[in-house]
Each structure stands twice: as C-alpha cells, then as structure tokens.
Amino acid sequence: MATLAVSGERKNYLNAEYGIRSWLFTTDHKRIALLYLLSITAFFFIGGFAALLIRLELLTPAGDLLSADAYNKAFTMHGQVMVFFFLIPSIPAVLGNFLIPMMVGAKDLAFPRINLISWYIYIIAGILYIHCLVTGGVDTGWTFYPTFSTEFSNTKVIEAGLAIFVSGFSSILTGLNFVVTVHRMRAPGMTWSRLPLFVWSHYATSIIMLLGTPVIAITLVLVVLERALNLGIFDPTRGGDPVLFQHLFWFYSHPAVYIMILPSMAVISEIVPCFSRKRVFGYNFVAMSSIAIAAIGFLVWAHHMFVAGISLYSAIVFSFLSFLVAVPSAVKVFNWTATLYKGSISFSTPMLYAFGFIGLFTIGGLTGLFLASLGTDVHIHDTYFVIAHFHYVMVGGAVMGYLGGMHFWWPKISGRMYPEGWGRLAALIVFIGFNLTFFPQFILGYLGMPRRYWQYPPEYQVLNVLSTAGATILAVGYLLPMVYLLWSLRYGKPAPDNPWQATGLEWQTSSPPPTFNFDETPIVTQEAYEYENMPLPEEVTLER
Amino acid sequence: MSDSPIVMEHAEHEARPELRHHFADVEQQRNAASLGMWWFLGTEIMFFGGMFCAYLIYRRWYFEEFAAASRSLSLGIGTFNTTVLICSSLTVAMSVRAAQLGNRKLQVKMLLLTLVFGLSFIGIKGIEWHKKYTEHHIPTFDYNVISGEGSLVKGNEHLLGIDKVENDPVKLRERKVEIQQHTKIFYSLYFALTGMHAIHMIVGVGIFICITWMAHKGRFTPEYHTPLEIAGLYWHFVDIVWIYLFPLLYLIDRKPIS
Ligand code: HEM
Numbered sequence: 077m078a079t080l081a082v083s084g085e086r087k088n089y090l091n092a093e094y095g096i097r098s099w100l101f102t103t104d105h106k107r108i109a110l111l112y113l114l115s116i117t118a119f120f121f122i123g124g125f126a127a128l129l130i131r132l133e134l135l136t137p138a139g140d141l142l143s144a145d146a147y148n149k150a151f152t153m154h155g156q157v158m159v160f161f162f163l164i165p166s167i168p169a170v171l172g173n174f175l176i177p178m179m180v181g182a183k184d185l186a187f188p189r190i191n192l193i194s195w196y197i198y199i200i201a202g203i204l205y206i207h208c209l210v211t212g213g214v215d216t217g218w219t220f221y222p223t224f225s226t227e228f229s230n231t232k233v234i235e236a237g238l239a240i241f242v243s244g245f246s247s248i249l250t251g252l253n254f255v256v257t258v259h260r261m262r263a264p265g266m267t268w269s270r271l272p273l274f275v276w277s278h279y280a281t282s283i284i285m286l287l288g289t290p291v292i293a294i295t296l297v298l299v300v301l302e303r304a305l306n307l308g309i310f311d312p313t314r315g316g317d318p319v320l321f322q323h324l325f326w327f328y329s330h331p332a333v334y335i336m337i338l339p340s341m342a343v344i345s346e347i348v349p350c351f352s353r354k355r356v357f358g359y360n361f362v363a364m365s366s367i368a369i370a371a372i373g374f375l376v377w378a379h380h381m382f383v384a385g386i387s388l389y390s391a392i393v394f395s396f397l398s399f400l401v402a403v404p405s406a407v408k409v410f411n412w413t414a415t416l417y418k419g420s421i422s423f424s425t426p427m428l429y430a431f432g433f434i435g436l437f438t439i440g441g442l443t444g445l446f447l448a449s450l451g452t453d454v455h456i457h458d459t460y461f462v463i464a465h466f467h468y469v470m471v472g473g474a475v476m477g478y479l480g481g482m483h484f485w486w487p488k489i490s491g492r493m494y495p496e497g498w499g500r501l502a503a504l505i506v507f508i509g510f511n512l513t514f515f516p517q518f519i520l521g522y523l524g525m526p527r528r529y530w531q532y533p534p535e536y537q538v539l540n541v542l543s544t545a546g547a548t549i550l551a552v553g554y555l556l557p558m559v560y561l562l563w564s565l566r567y568g569k570p571a572p573d574n575p576w577q578a579t580g581l582e583w584q585t586s587s588p589p590p591t592f593n594f595d596e597t598p599i600v601t602q603e604a605y606e607y608e609n610m611p612l613p614e615e616v617t618l619e620r
Numbered sequence: 621m622s623d624s625p626i627v628m629e630h631a632e633h634e635a636r637p638e639l640r641h642h643f644a645d646v647e648q649q650r651n652a653a654s655l656g657m658w659w660f661l662g663t664e665i666m667f668f669g670g671m672f673c674a675y676l677i678y679r680r681w682y683f684e685e686f687a688a689a690s691r692s693l694s695l696g697i698g699t700f701n702t703t704v705l706i707c708s709s710l711t712v713a714m715s716v717r718a719a720q721l722g723n724r725k726l727q728v729k730m731l732l733l734t735l736v737f738g739l740s741f742i743g744i745k746g747i748e749w750h751k752k753y754t755e756h757h758i759p760t761f762d763y764n765v766i767s768g769e770g771s772l773v774k775g776n777e778h779l780l781g782i783d784k785v786e787n788d789p790v791k792l793r794e795r796k797v798e799i800q801q802h803t804k805i806f807y808s809l810y811f812a813l814t815g816m817h818a819i820h821m822i823v824g825v826g827i828f829i830c831i832t833w834m835a836h837k838g839r840f841t842p843e844y845h846t847p848l849e850i851a852g853l854y855w856h857f858v859d860i861v862w863i864y865l866f867p868l869l870y871l872i873d874r875k876p877i878s
C-alpha cells in the first residue's frame with residue numbers, strides 16, 4: 077500500500093498503474109471520475125457547438141444561416157446534450173464520484189464495479205445519441221412532447237429516446253452508489269451531523285435520481301412504443317391524452333432541475349466557509365434544505381403546464397407549491413451570505429465562482445417565482461423569459477458551481493496548482509459573458525419573443541445581437557480554463573496536500589490521493605467546518 | 621497494539637475471501653448490498669408506477685371498454701400463472717433458509733425448482749400472448765375487437781352500451797370506433813405492463829441461473845449467502861408486481877358465473 081512507497085516517488089491513484097487497460101477496467105472511484113470528466117467535456121463541446129449555431133442564426137431577424145428544420149434540430153440537440161449528457165452527470169459523476177468516498181472517510185464507493193458499469197452505460201448512451209445525430213438528428217425539443225414526437229416528426233425520435241433511456245440507468249446507478257455509501261461507508265466518528273454539506277446535497281440529489289429517473293425511463297419507453305407501433309395512448313383523436321405525457325415527463329424533469337442545481341449548491345457550501353474562514357452559518361438548516369428541496373421538488377411539476385389545459389384548481393395548488401419550493405433555496409442563499417458576514421474573505425478563483433453563483437442563482441430563482449404565478453406565466457410562458465430563467469439557474473448556477481468546484485479541488489485531483497491570475501480572469505469573463513448573453517433574453521421574452529423560432533421581427537434584433545456577442549465572450553471564458561488547467565498538469569506548481577487549509581477529510585490525504593484514499597482509516601472527532609483560528613496560508617492571503 | 625481496529629481489519633480480510641477490499645467487515649458489506657437492493661427496488665416501483673398511473677387514469681375514463689377487454693383475458697391461465705409465481709417465491713425463500721442451515725442439497729433443489737417455476741411462467745405467458753395474437757388483440761397487428769374471432773362486442777353489448785344505440789346506425793358506428801380505440805389503449809398498457817414484467821422475469825431467471833451455479837459450487841454458507849438473499853429480494857419484488865398486475869388486468873369486471 078501507499079505507505080510502503082515512501083522512498084522514491086509516492087504512489088498515488090494516477091501513477092499506481094499505467095496503460096489504457098488500467099483506466100478502462102479501473103474500479104477506483106477517482107479514476108472513474110476522470111473518465112467521466114473527459115466524456116462530459118466532449119459532450120459539452122457538442123452541446124456548445126449547437127449553441128453556437130443557435131446564436132449565429134439569431135444574429136439576424138431573417139432565417140438565413142439555418143433552415144427552420146435545421147434550427148429545430150440544433151436547439152433539440154443543444155438541450156438534450158446539455159441536460160442529459162452534460163449537466164446531469166457533471167458535478168455528481170465527476171466531483172461527487174471523486175470526493176464523496178474521501179469526504180466520508182471510505183476507501184471507495186460501496187459498489188466500485190457498478191460505478192464503472194455506470195460509466196460504460198453512459199458511454200453506450202452517448203454513442204447511441206451521437207449515432208442519432210449523425211444519421212439525421214431530432215427536432216422535438218428536449219421535451220419530446222407528443223403528438224409531434226409520436227406522429228408528426230420525421231426525425232430520429234426513437235433513437236434519441238432510447239439513448240436518453242439508457243443514459244438514465246447510468247444516473248440511477250450513480251445515485252444508488254452515493255446513497256448506500258453515505259449510509260454504510262462512513263468512517264468511525266463521521267456522524268450524520270458531521271458530514272460535509274457537499275455530502276448532504278449529493279445525498280438529496282441521489283434520492284431524486286433514484287425516484288425520478290425511472291419515471292422518465294418508462295415515459296420514453298411509452299413514447300417509443302407509441303411511435304413505433306402507432307398505439308394512440310397519447311393521441312387525443314384516438315382517446316389518448318397528450319397531457320398525461322406532460323405530467324409524466326415533468327414529474328421527472330422538474331426534479332431533474334434539482335439534480336442539476338443541488339450538486340452545485342453542494343460545491344458552494346464547501347467553498348464559501350473555506351474562503352471566509354468561518355463555520356458555515358446554520359449547518360442544520362443548509363443540510364435540511366437540501367432534503368426539503370428534494371421532497372418538495374417532486375410536488376411542483378405541473379407549473380410547466382399552466383397553459384396546457386390543466387384545471388384551475390390544480391394550477392392554483394401547483395403555483396402555491398412552486399412558491400414553497402423556493403423557500404429552502406432561499407434558506408441556502410441567506411445562510412451562505414450570513415457565513416460571509418464578518419468572515420475573513422479572500423477573492424480566490426473558486427470564491428469568485430461562488431459569488432457568481434449566489435448572485436445569478438438568486439436572479440434565476442426569483443424569476444422562477446414570476447413564472448410560478450399563474451397570471452404572469454400566461455404572458456411569458458414559452459418565451460425567451462423562460463429561456464433566460466433556466467439559463468440563469470442552469471448555466472449561471474450549475475455550471476458556475478461546477479467550474480468553481482473544479483478549481484477548488486483541482487490541486488487534489490491533479491496534484492498541481494492552476495495559475496491563480498488566469499483563473500480569476502476567466503471567472504470574470506464568464507460572469508460578464510453570461511450576463512450579456514442571458515439578461516437581454518429576459519427583456520426579449522417580456523416583450524413577447526417566443527422560444528424555438530429561427531426568425532423574428534426586426535425590432536428584436538438589438539437585444540439578440542447583444543446576446544450573441546455575450547455568448548462569444550462566454551465561450552472564451554469557458555475555453556480559458558480548459559487551456560490553463562491542461563497547461564497546469566505539466567507546468568503548474570506541485571500542490572501541497574491542503575493548499576486552502578480546508579477542513580474536509582479529502583484535504584488530509586495527499587495530493588493526489590493514494591488509490592485507497594487514506595493510508596489509515598481516519599477517525600473523525602470534529603464537526604465540519606472548524607475554520608475558526610485556522611488562517612489561510614500566506615500564498616493565498618497575500619494575493620488578496 | 622495487536623487488537624487495534626486496523627490490525628483486526630486485516631485479519632478479517634484474510635479470513636473471509638468474499639470480503640471486498642474497501643469494506644471494513646462482512647457485516648458492512650452485507651448491509652451495503654441489501655440497502656442497495658432495497659433502493660433499487662424503490663426505483664423499480666417508480667418505473668412501474670408511471671405505467672400504473674397511466675392505467676388508472678384510462679381505466680377511470682374508459683371503464684366499460686377496459687372491463688370488456690379484461691374479460692377477454694383467460695382467467696384460468698392467469699390464476700394458474702399467479703399460483704406458479706407464488707410457488708416460485710416460496711422456493712426462493714426455502715433456498716435462503718437452506719443456505720442459513722447449511723444444507724447445500726436442499727438449496728440447489730429449491731433453486732432448480734425456482735427456475736422451473738420461473739420458466740413455466742414465462743412460457744405460459746407466451747402462450748397467452750400468442751392467443752391474443754390469433755384473436756387480433758395485439759395493437760397494430762391487424763387489431764380488431766369489433767368483428768371476427770376476437771370480437772369483444774359479442775356478449776358485452778350491455779356493458780359497452782351497444783344495446784342503447786343499436787337502432788341508430790350512425791351512433792352505432794361511432795360507438796364501435798370508440799370501442800376499437802379505447803380497448804386498444806387497454807391492450808397497449810396490458811402488453812407494456814406484462815411485457816416489462818416478463819423482461820424482469822427473464823432477467824431474474826438469468827440471475828438465478830448464476831445463483832444456482834454458485835450454490836452448486838458450495839459458495840453459500842450459513843455465514844455468507846448475501847448474493848442469494850439479494851437475488852431473492854429481486855425475485856420477490858417481481859412476484860409482487862404480478863400480484864398487482866393480475867387483479868388490475870384480469871379482474872376488472874368479471875361476469876358472475878351464470
Ligand atoms: C426557485 C425555484 C424555481 C421555481 C419556482 C421555478 C419555476 C419555473 C416555472 C414556473 C417554469 C415554467 C415556465 C413556463 O414554461 O412557462 C420553469 C421553467 C424551467 N425551469 Fe424553473 N423554477 C425554479 C428553479 C429552477 C432551477 C433551480 C432550475 C435548474 C437548475 C430550473 C430550470 C428550469 C427549466 C429547464 C425550465 C424550462 C423547461 C422547458 O420548458 O424547457 N428552474 N421554472
């Protein structure tokens with residue numbers, strides 16, 4: 077084991093074994109996390125390419141770059157790739173996979189082989205989806221609404237449906253692994269109330285994955301059967317009910333938005349106390365708000381269907397419940413802010429992303445409340461306002477958290493420090509680019525520009541040009557970290573075991589960690605976030 | 621020093637070859653495996669739940685058509701198959717008991733019986749489906765419940781409200797179209813539900829072939845038979861799904877025997 081290798085180069089999970097086989101057949105959660113990192117990055121590029129097409133088409137009012145059909149395929153591909161192949165696996169499968177066993181003081185996840193299988197399932201799903209793209213693509217939007225998807229679309233709906241069906245099993249298995257690991261693999265002394273909030277949030281995420289994903293799976297099976305065999309279960313002209321599909325779809329897909337945001341909140345809950353040198357304010361509230369989000373998140377799905385013909389009474393109930401689900405999210409925002417209060421704050425790269433997250437998520441969440449109020453939603457449903465709302469939470473929130481987390485744990489993952497100056501610059505560019513891209517879309521939506529059209533009246537052009545310009549800046553902001561993180565693998569300063577003087581167990585082992593994480597099973601005697609009287613090291617503070 | 625937890629852990633790892641490296645002891649490994657299976661069964665409930673939900677809604681809307689179509693399913697075969705499946709669950713439970721008692725012969729015997737029951741269920745289900753095929757009751761494969769061999773109208777005129785519109789050819793035709801469409805929803809769900817259940821049965825048989833082989837090799841002892849227990853949980857679950865499917869699909873509104 078690792079202790080034996082004190083003389084010479086210390087063995088870690090990266091240099092323990094070499095060769096492609098040692099990666100493809102690994103059951104080490106840290107290596108599987110890196111496999112996921114590579115694959116979701118590839119999909120991020122594919123989804124990003126589609127976004128580029130969309131923004132270029134919308135640069136001018138006329139439908140000149142893409143045909144209407146090609147545009148439909150572009151936004152469908154963008155949505156499906158980004159949601160199912162990037163954002164849902166992003167933080168859980170990469171950072172969660174890497175960190176959860178270490179954070180609870182275990183040698184690995186409870187089911188290492190199932191963990192590897194989940195990656196292979198993801199890859200199979202990804203290949204299926206790419207096959208679907210290159211043989212023609214889909215044009216139903218990421219939402220697959222019948223009867224368009226089941227009868228009228230002439231594109232590869234069945235292939236896309238099956239690909240996403242398969243990818244669901246990868247997220248179910250990941251969730252299963254996390255839940256069991258948190259229950260059964262905690263080190264001696266690691267009680268529930270000592271768990272880092274990162275783990276609490278991922279626990280809540282996993283429960284949503286486990287209980288929500290099977291519902292989208294069966295819904296997609298029904299769509300595929302309906303389309304392949306012409307059954308009529310979703311066709312109103314034959315006694316079927318298309319609204320039933322929407323209920324089933326959103327029963328998963330609303331909770332799924334919390335699959336995307338909760339892991340990001342997990343990251344923020346680690347970064348904020350560390351760079352304020354304070355115990356997180358109201359640990360219990362933050363932990364329980366994750367569980368509350370998971371629970372209430374299952375009860376609000378019909379707020380996507382206010383104008384789909386559901387009864388007024390159920391609309392009122394769902395509107396009320398949607399207001400309720402914002403409460404635990406707000407609890408988190410208030411607690412992070414209170415953690416900052418009188419903290420000794422340093423503006424390192426991860427913290428910049430955390431600040432970005434808090435601000436943008438707040439805007440995204442509050443506009444969610446606009447949408448959740450019945451009268452307002454009639455006006456802005458299916459407009460760019462909705463697009464702006466969910467990009468504020470999914471890109472401004474979830475992706476910011478992902479980048480913040482990647483920087484925060486990069487020293488642990490790679491054993492190298494990233495260049496701090498470039499990091500801050502990139503964070504700033506991402507923030508500016510993001511707001512320039514998506515803020516105009518709130519206004520566009522409010523003025524009435526509908527989503528999913530490839531051309532628009534000329535009066536909307538100025539705001540669309542701003543948005544496209546912002547998207548270019550955002551792209552630069554995303555490419556930069558990719559470049560300097562790769563650069564740092566070779567040229568970065570070697571990372572100390574605990575560069576931020578952070579408290580989690582993952583920082584007590586070496587950087588990068590040995591294959592079994594700890595030389596000796598740790599014994600926990602403290603609560604999480606004992607930051608008082610633990611100053612940041614000078615290198616970090618000096619750069620303030 | 622010799623009884624520190626770490627030294628004890630090493631000792632346990634050496635004594636128990638089935639203990640995987642990342643667990644501290646066998647107890648932890650066993651608890652993890654069974655918790656994992658219970659959560660997995662939770663996801664399975666949600667998986668079938670989506671279809672049950674669709675079933676309940678359409679059944680409420682189109683009760684008459686659902687009832688008529690349900691009457692076309694063979695009560696005898698359904699009941700028999702239910703019994704077969706319950707017996708298979710019993711043999712699974714007995715094989716676990718045999719493992720606890722360390723009786724390898726009984727264990728293998730019970731597992732083989734389980735396989736026989738499981739395969740019979742699938743075979744009988746296949747025969748039933750084939751019957752539906754010949755009756756033109758499989759959606760899109762020449763689906764026809766109005767006339768011919770598989771007519772659901774005959775004998776159900778009152779239930780389906782045919783007797784009320786008999787004298788009005790326009791209304792009669794409309795009603796027949798509705799019956800054709802709405803029973804088709806029933807059969808779509810019938811095949812989706814029983815099909816998904818059958819896929820789970822086939823997976824279960826696959827798993828139990830492995831388990832039987834392991835039992836035959838003497839892998840399961842009174843101290844360690846986690847795989848058998850876990851597989852058993854899965855089998856019981858698939859069984860329970862059928863216990864719900866049977867009344868929901870076969871017993872919607874049976875005619876009193878006259
Ligand atoms: C603070 C709580 C939130 C509330 C009250 C809320 C409310 C809503 C409502 C009412 C809609 C439907 C608008 C319409 O179609 O007319 C909506 C759409 C959406 N929301 Fe949220 N939301 C919240 C948080 C989030 C979060 C955290 C995410 C993602 C991480 C998210 C992602 C989405 C997406 C993707 C859509 C659009 C789906 C589509 O039609 O394509 N929301 N939201």
Ligand SMILES: [Cu+2]
Nearest residue numbers: 330377379380
């Ligand atoms: Cu929603």
